[in-house]
Amino acid sequence: MALPLVLDSPHSGETYPDDFDHAPPRPIVRRAEDTHVGRLYAAAPACGATLIEARFPRAYIDPNRSLDDIDPALIADTWPRPLTPSRKTELGIGLVWRLAEGGVPMYARPLTAAEVQRRIDRCYAPYHAALAAELDACHHAFGAVWHLNCHSMPAVGDAMSDDPGRARAEFVLGDRDGTTCGTDFTAFVGRTLRGFGYDVAVNDPYKGVEIVRRHGRPAENRHSLQIEVNRRLYMDEVTLERNAGYARLEADLERLCAALAAYVRERL
Numbered sequence: 001m002a003l004p005l006v007l008d009s010p011h012s013g014e015t016y017p018d019d020f021d022h023a024p025p026r027p028i029v030r031r032a033e034d035t036h037v038g039r040l041y042a043a044a045p046a047c048g049a050t051l052i053e054a055r056f057p058r059a060y061i062d063p064n065r066s067l068d069d070i071d072p073a074l075i076a077d078t079w080p081r082p083l084t085p086s087r088k089t090e091l092g093i094g095l096v097w098r099l100a101e102g103g104v105p106m107y108a109r110p111l112t113a114a115e116v117q118r119r120i121d122r123c124y125a126p127y128h129a130a131l132a133a134e135l136d137a138c139h140h141a142f143g144a145v146w147h148l149n150c151h152s153m154p155a156v157g158d159a160m161s162d163d164p165g166r167a168r169a170e171f172v173l174g175d176r177d178g179t180t181c182g183t184d185f186t187a188f189v190g191r192t193l194r195g196f197g198y199d200v201a202v203n204d205p206y207k208g209v210e211i212v213r214r215h216g217r218p219a220e221n222r223h224s225l226q227i228e229v230n231r232r233l234y235m236d237e238v239t240l241e242r243n244a245g246y247a248r249l250e251a252d253l254e255r256l257c258a259a260l261a262a263y264v265r266e267r268l
């Protein structure tokens with residue numbers, strides 16, 4: 001790595017495994033994706049950062065959930081470890097999504113515990129291992145690491161969110177109420193985006209979930225911040241096609257990456 005700056009995009013994977021026998025048509029299932037997010041940050045490596053992107057789709061297994069966030073109703077037999085279903089599971093969007101867009105069931109049958117375990121072993125665990133290895137390598141080499149966990153969000157809260165019907169800000173930053181990174185990092189990213197003309201909310205409605213919770217330890221100089229960009233800025237949310245705003249957003253995210261690189265350099 002050139003700089004201890006890591007970006008990851010856990011939800012933009014578009015490679016649908018053969019054993020993902022979802023019930024709704026693929027275009028409905030694909031609306032769970034943060035489509036294009038990995039591509040939107042493609043300039044990050046040229047700025048000295050590392051960019052890690054999941055290839056598997058988040059509706060298949062969601063890396064931004066904890067391993068015990070499983071809905072027991074999804075499992076045909078018995079899950080071998082204790083479960084702690086969260087609010088996300090209640091909304092149908094836990095580790096393995098029970099519902100697709102519009103609240104329709106994702107599966108026509110319950111899954112076996114072995115099937116879910118295979119998804120963890122083949123997708124979830126390698127993703128977290130790759131991210132942890134890069135963050136650890138950066139921290140080892142530089143004594144600090146800054147991590148941007150990159151997502152996109154529907155323009156308006158839907159039935160599977162805690163803010164149905166509400167229009168979202170253009171960007172939402174989440175540091176789990178100041179616990180996953182230094183407050184200065186959140187403030188810097190917010191200031192930079194506002195300087196580009198965007199409206200930015202913090203921890204509302206998204207505070208950050210498993211990835212920043214697991215990897216962000218500001219007391220050890222490990223700073224993880226979740227960033228959500230509003231999908232209406234760059235795509236049609238039904239067709240997933242890029243819209244007229246895509247190029248501007250892509251250019252602004254390149255400027256954000258350059259600004260982050262300068263921020264990190266100043267702190268080494």
Ligand SMILES: [Zn+2]
Nearest residue numbers: 011034151152
């Ligand atoms: Zn996401």
